Amino acid sequence: MASRKKVLLKVIILGDSGVGKTSLMNQYVAKKFSNQYKATIGADFLTKEVMVDDRLVTMQIWDTAGQERFQSLGVAFYRGADGCVLVFDVTMPNTFRSLDSWRDEFLIQASPRDPENFPFVVIGNKVDLENRGVSGRRAQGWCHTKGDIPYFETSAKEAINVEQAFQAVAKNAMAQETDVELCSEFPDPIKLSGDNNKPQGNNCPC
């Protein structure tokens, strides 16, 4: 039988300022886009209930400030994260290049159990804009070198691919969770033999 236990997934959105973290979060959770968002100060989060592999999961999505100086206060938010969404702006190559440092910083601060396989997702946002600066192949390549991180090209404005990207992070985070249960001391044998153990493929739509 499927576990009736509610699952809370904590997902952090990281990326340079202005890449559209807040917009992505709001597009995903509230299905709306506004061009009125201000620069995020501190942190905010929204929750959304989603079905992942027949389990009801509450995603707690944390939106953070983009300026790296605010990272010092991110520690409290990163702690206990189950997934991380790295966002860059496809029209701004430098936002893509800082993904490295965002990822490293996150792994240092959140110090997850299994950094190699921590469920990241990379989002190249703003594909609705024309002046593309980072090619899909380049982003894809980076993701590949970092352990096949799923890569999505989205537009928070046009609601392109947003759902899929977050669904992927939820799915991967759930898979991790199940894995953790596997090796924990008190496994629930019934639960484990069942669902949630499907191999995770590369979720990239490209």
Added chain:
Amino acid sequence: MASEAEERQRLLRAVKKEVKQIMEEAVTRKFVHEESSSLTSLCAAVEACLLHCLKKRALGLFKYGSTMALLQKLSKVFEPAAEVSKLVSDMESPSSTELSGSRKSLDNNKNQTKKSTSSIPSSPKFLWLRVAIFHKKLAKILDYLVQNSSKYYEVEALIADPVDGPIFASLLVGPCALDYTKMKTSDHFWTDPPADELVQRHRIHSGNHAFASPGSPKRQGLQVRRDASNAQEEARDPKTFHMSAREYVESLHQNSKLTLLYGKNNVLVQPENKEALAGYLSLHQSSEGLIIMWTPNQLMNGCCEDSREETDRSQYWEFAMTIYLDEVVYIHCHQQPDCRGTVVLVGQDGVQRPPIHFPKGGHLLSFLSCLETGLQPNGQLDPPLWSQKGKGKNTGKVFPKLRRKGSRLSSSTSSSSSSTTSMDEEEATDYVFRIIASFKPDMLTPEMLDPKAPRSSHSPRNLPNSTTPAAPEERAPWPVRRQLPPSPLVRSSVQAYALSQEEQNESCLVQASNDATHRYYDYINHIKQLCDIMTKQIISRAFYGWLAHCRHLKTVRTHLSGLVYHVIVAEDDPIDASDGLTLQAWDKLCCDGVVKDSGEVYRRVYYGGVCHELRRQVWPYLLGHYKFGSTPEEREGLEAAMGADYEKVMSEWLAVEAIIRQRDKETVAANLAKLSQESTDGHIPLVRKDSSLSNEVFVSFESEELSRPETVVEESSTARTTPSSDRKTSMELSITAASTSSMGGIDRAVGTETPPVAIVKKDSVHRGPSQQESPDDGLGGSFARGESVVIESERPKTDSVGDSGILTPMTPRSLPADVTDRIQMTAKLSVDSAVEDGGSVGGGLDSASSTGGGKSRTGSATDDGEQLHQQQGLGSGKIEGGLTVEKCGGPGSRVQEYEDALVSSDASDHLSASKESLLSPASPASNGGIYSAELLDSVALNLHRIDKDVQRCDRNYHYFTPENLEKLRNIMCTYVWQNLDIGYVQGMCDLVAPLLVIFNDESLAYSCFCQLMKRMSCNFPPHGGAMDTHFANMRSLIQILDSELFEHMHLHGDYTHFYFCYRWFLLDFKRELVYDDVFSVWETIWAAKHMTSSHFVLFIALALVQVYRDIILDNNMDFTDIIKFFNEMAERHNAKQVLKIARELILRLQTLIDNK
């Protein structure tokens, strides 16, 4: 007519929106809570529609604009309406069935829905609508109404409209099909109700006073007491019944509203004329007091069993009991020898509840001890149970050793004489306990002493006696109702009354031996001993309590006394300052433009704020920009100096900005060239737009190297690659060369000052002021003007270019002119022949083409290409220095010209540019230069960030039009240029914005911003040490001023850091409040610095926490919930109230410190 139609549409839209909302809620949450805010707003929308063009006579005599009268009219002719009407009237006139107390105690469960609706006393307006929705009748009623609209409505009414009316009615079909619940399930908590819903709920439940007195020590619960009276004749709709049954059983368990104190199964209750039934007895603690519930086993054992038994079991609901302990005055306990016990509860009206029989074992006792614990601290059992130490069965409580209840027969004449019975040791089996309220643990406080305490003459220490019928009543926090005078009809009550008198004398344990109790002298001694022990314990506890309090005060004094000034400035001395600084008051204070009485200004601002028209004048004083006592002339002088200074600084960074743009443009060009080179080997000209596509083709993974040059385009200071930095240094080299050459205005500066940076400064110093006088006079002046014109016209586009990085021609638009100028001027410098070429071309051409020319010419020669770049950098550098008259002459037209030329020639030019020339610098050496690469990088990064945030700053506020955003940007850039070590940190824009709104003057806003930043800059990371101090202070303050909340926060996660306050402190609440409130909060903060505390922000934060403390506590919010709550509450706070509370908190702390 048209407006009527519009109105109809508006009403209909509102209903549609609300219906959508509630249906969504039903989908996302699987059910809708009866108290959901969306339901309330739906009712409001429906009500509005119903009221639309309602015939006057249908409105009836109801004074409030309610449709209740309409319902009553309908109920005469339409059956469903009649049902709803009946339900509503039942609800509105409760307690008519009070007569039979036993009936009352039987909590018939079928009234659940009904009760819940009546539990919303503050919104009776929509009561019938709610009821109709809950009972799925509303759609029918509306349908009927639409069909018979002519009777009740004017022709133009929404309801009467042939199209809109039926639409309206059918809209409500959906909501009427939903199931509503009042159940709190785990689901409910998981779905995180939004902040406004929480606030609304809180308002509904706690009435008005909770918000008015946030500091009240006793918090309001969410539990609304159910009215048990009007239970019986509820519709027996099996579905509702079933649902409420489940709810009921659910409510017996521990849940958010009720704490389960005691539970025992198989407790027998003997209803009237029936045989005893076994059931589950539970004792619950709600915020209203204790509730005893008993439910027959038949109902408990799986309420969801097959429906075959449904009808059978339903009769048991008759017997289920819910007893509110505050209605109970006496508890009669009968203990059988075999350790079984019976409890009979007697209400204040003297009515006995059915006896409750406890099974064997100390269940009765444990029930009583739970009860006693539950009653504390606001009530207690009289006599109290005794703590038994060691001996006996348990370590817990035992019955007090009193005389047997049998004695009551002899003392039933309500005397205190009594005590005829012998002390039969453990055999004492019958007791009567009285439930009394007490205010304080200390029972002997004067207020507890009833002056009319009867008959206890022999007892010098009067027991607090609250049973005197005639005693005027104090408001007890936990209400104890007066008992009625004993009625002869209710024997037990009389007995109990008498007995209680007697017992209380007894149990006060003091001098009961005065009268006939000598026989029990030893027994009394024993009591005395115990009493002594208790006294000691109490005293020691009191002592430790006092000690803790002292320590606590010490903490306050050592840690917090620095937060507030010790001198209390009164609000109404010499005159009431709550009106704030009004125009009249300002006129009075301002003699001939000189304001001397700073104290009065501060006091008025602190207590009442500044009148909005005055803010522009007063704020500079408050911020310390103007000195009190300064003359208008002095201030004007200051303004002029500041203005000049501002201009000067601005021209500096504008110059740097131009360099940066040029640099960016080059790299853009370089990238483009590189890309085209790579892909087509220079044969096919690339159309700009295409490159976004071609990008994907060209850039392969191994091309890390190749893609590096992009770095220069962006400001990311991280990961600079060698080629680019080399290029920059080479650029500096050439700039240096230029500055040493004797050219234009530059050599003038060079003559005086060696450090290259100062060159620019010096120039601008001269030229800033001269700008006004004569454009021709100072080059810099004209430069500055021309420059800003160009920049302003282009910024919006530049931003998009910044994003796009590569392809649009706008960014360099201002630069071609510069470059051309430079090329012309530096022709003599002739570092390279290519420049000469460029220069010659530049006479009529744009820079891009000249660049292209240079490049194409030197395509094979790497050195040449590099030098060309140097020249470009040099060009812009010199422009900053203050440039050519000809440029000033007609920048606009030239720019246009250049741009056109650029667009046309660009593609081919870039095409021909060789990749090598960009990637391998030839002259990497050289140090020095006007601006170091680091500086440029840093400025570029900051500018980029500023641009990003300025664009996003308060876009929805009317003031921030593009040109005002431009001002904001200028101020921001100027500040950052002056404070490059701090740099731009997100949030600074938010601090400038309100100042700019008030002053609408760049240089004044800038000066005041600098003043403001003296206090604020230490909040910003990475130097944000002040933030931690704020958090630590918050922690101490909450601990001192609201310990309950402090405890809660400690229990719920990591509160060592008050992250939810982060934005508050960083931005002085700018994001938390709407603009008008920001103004008043800010000026209060500034005034407070001179009045009560330089940490006024702390107290505002504290006030915000206080306002919502009940919501935080009631909803058991943890660390993340609070962050979310306050984020959602942003711009919805009541600033006036918050400020008032903040001032009160300061006063509280001041007095606390004063008390020593």
